Amino acid sequence: MGNARRTARRRRLGSELRALREAASVSTEEAAKAIHGDKTKISRQETGLYRTTRLELEVLLNLYKAKDEKQRQWLIALSAEGNKRNWWHRHSETLPNHFKETLTLESDAASIATFQSRVVPGLLQTQAYATAVLTGNAQPLSEEQLNLSVDIRMSRQSIFLRGNPPQYATVLTEGVVRQQIGGPQVMADQLRHLAALSQTPELAIQVIPYAQRRFTNTGGSFILYSYPAPLDFDVVQVSYLGGDLFLDEAEAVAKYRKAFEELRASALSVPESAELISSIAHEFERE
Incomplete structure (x- = not known):
């Protein structure tokens, strides 16, 4: 699976999303349904094994009622790391x-x-x-x-x-x-x-x-x-x-x-x- 690579940013984003989900008392089933995925996908995102897209992140932050705009922008910045292609991509x-x-x-x-x-x-x-x-x-x-x-x-x-x-x-x-x-x-x-x-x-x-x-x-x-x-x-x-x-x-x-x-x-x-x-x-x- 191409996305199954833990990076520092993904791990940090995942742990923050898990904390927000638990604070909002949202189950993994409810979170998965909101992004049209399954529990496994949420688990992989929260452990940093799977990239969270900008759209998925926006949906989850709204579901978790994350109101702090500074925190939202920080998490959006963390999620952006998977969007660029580096010079070493060919290797x-x-x-x-x-x-x-x-x-x-x-x-x-x-x-x-x-x-x-x-x-x-x-x-x-x-x-x-x-x-x-x-x-x-x-x-x-x-x-x-x-x-x-x-x-x-x-x-x-x-x-x-x-x-x-x-x-x-x-x-x-x-x-x-x-x-x-x-x-x-x-x-x-x-x-x-x-x-x-x-x-x-x-x-x-x-x-x-x-x-x-x-x-x-x-x-x-x-x-x-x-x-x-x-x-x-x-x-x-x-x-x-x-x-x-x-x-x-x-x-x-x-x-x-x-x-x-x-x-x-x-x-x-x-x-x-x-x-x-x-x-x-x-x-x-x-x-």
């Missing part, structure tokens, strides 16, 4: 759902904040570095899969070329910029690329040096996506070996936002980080 059948969610989130986020303790973030990688990273995938890729994955990773970086690029902030451990992924020359080129990107107003790249004693335990790398009104929506992405978790609960988001600010506070400033990155690049170039 949709071959991409895992969790990766499609990543692409969807970053494609229109107003700001992206990420902490990485292993590798340079994909949106900042050079082609050679990306190839080296993906070659080390826990699940080996065929040559065709590797080439496609690298091409997609490079295409993702076009978000910085759009008319309203996202504000992007990343905190890296010093180990990330010293780990010789791909060898000295690949690393030197990657670090020169980071140093150049750090001159871009929309990008903030900071490094936590080895000498920093202050420690914030986040449990691993993560990405925080933020969207302004009318969405007013934040999502945290936490990766693990088998995929990714997407968290949108307010408490979880607040914890990760606080952790990110603590990480930034323990890192070198943007200019100091650029200087460190450039010096390490010089070390690699001499090898």
Whole structure:
């Protein structure tokens, strides 16, 4: 079923619709009848497995007597995510759902904040570095899969070329910029690329040096996506070996936002980080 893909927006919309339905004492049967569907459809919508169209949403909000205009507009904005076709749509059948969610989130986020303790973030990688990273995938890729994955990773970086690029902030451990992924020359080129990107107003790249004693335990790398009104929506992405978790609960988001600010506070400033990155690049170039 083409719609049977849970996304952060669908999950949030579904939970809000369920809360409104229960508050209005409307049964799933009554809700299903109103949109000419069945109980299964309502259940799938409320658990984020099925997209709710604008017309269905309007009908349900009226049925639930949702009068708050700000809330209505927020829910309408959440429901709109399924209406646009993305550049990666032609690869949709071959991409895992969790990766499609990543692409969807970053494609229109107003700001992206990420902490990485292993590798340079994909949106900042050079082609050679990306190839080296993906070659080390826990699940080996065929040559065709590797080439496609690298091409997609490079295409993702076009978000910085759009008319309203996202504000992007990343905190890296010093180990990330010293780990010789791909060898000295690949690393030197990657670090020169980071140093150049750090001159871009929309990008903030900071490094936590080895000498920093202050420690914030986040449990691993993560990405925080933020969207302004009318969405007013934040999502945290936490990766693990088998995929990714997407968290949108307010408490979880607040914890990760606080952790990110603590990480930034323990890192070198943007200019100091650029200087460190450039010096390490010089070390690699001499090898």
